Amino acid sequence: MTKTLTLYNQNFILxxxxxxxxxxxxxxxxSDVHLGKMSHFRKFGSAVPQQAVKGNFQKMDSVIAFxxxxxxxxxxxxxHSSMNKEWLMFETWLKNIPAEVILVEGNHDIISPLKYEALGVRITSEIVLHNFLFTHHPEERSGLFNFSGHIHPGVRINGLGRQQLKLSCFFKSKDQLILPAFGEFTGKYxxxxxxxxxxxxxxxxxxxxLND
Known part of the structure; x- marks a missing residue:
């Protein structure tokens, strides 16, 4: 089940x-898929299942189909890091995506823009469209509502007794919405x-x- 936010007479479906x-x-x-992170961990001995490496691609396929x-x-x-075998998976995945793909650069995007551009991916530092500003880091800019990532937002929910849940979330303030990290094994702040x-x-x- 999704949730819809209406901002400046525009509809955004979470x-x-x-x-x-x-x-x-x-x-x-x-936001924050962090492709390559699990392969990076596997390279240095972490016990990450091979199937988990494919998880981000399967998750992207599912939401794109939706x-x-x-x-x-x-x-x-x-x-997430320098090129590893997940880059080859990304190249293959991208060939089956009919949509235009744009990357707003983040702090982990250290792979040369030329590599992305060769695949038809447009690179930019930000996007301003109508009353909306799209960035990686959260920003405040007069007259614009900001969509961003980077933080990997989460909240702690207390249950009965000493039970606690830490859940990823979309976090909205007056002029900003921070998206949760999309990728697996990304952690929460x-x-x-x-x-x-x-x-x-x-x-x-x-x-x-939760406000409801």
């Missing part, structure tokens, strides 16, 4: 995968809502507004 779809512009927004967007915007940290902040936690099946 998906349980952590992706967001801008309905009027037919744009799918994904929305069938004309454009896909990655809000930085698409690839726990944020504490203040005032009118809105928290939309993601589970495998749905997006839940």
């Amino acid at each position: 998906h349980p995968s952590g992706a967001m779809f801008w309905e009027e512009e037919d744009i799918l927004v994904i 929305f069938a967007p004309q454009k896909i915007v990655f809000l930085g940290d698409l690839f 726990i944020l504490i809502p203040q005032g009118d902040d809105e928290v939309y936690v993601v589970t495998k099946e749905e997006v839940i507004c």
Whole structure:
């Protein structure tokens, strides 16, 4: 089950995968996939199952099939590190994607832009469209609502007794929405809502507004 936010008369659909779809512009927004991270861990001896390496691609396929967007915007940290075998998987994956792909550069995007451009991926530092600013790091800019990533936002939910859950979330403040990390094994940075902040936690099946 998804949740829809209406901002400046535009509709943004929050998906349980952590992706967001801008309905009027037919744009799918994904942040912090960190391709290559699991292969990087495997290289140095971490016990990451091979099937998990394919998980990010399968997850992207699923959300792309759900929305069938004309454009896909990655809000930085698409690839975690220098090139490894997951880059070859990315090349193969991209051949089957009919949408235009744009990468807003993040701090982990150290692979040469020429490599992306050779695959038809457009690289940019930010996108400004209508009243909206798309960046990797959260920013505040007068007159614009900012969509970003980088933080890997999460919240801590306390249950009965001493039970606690740490869940990824979309974290909305007055002029900003921080998307959760899309990739597997990316971790979470726990944020504490203040005032009118809105928290939309993601589970495998749905997006839940904690403010409700």
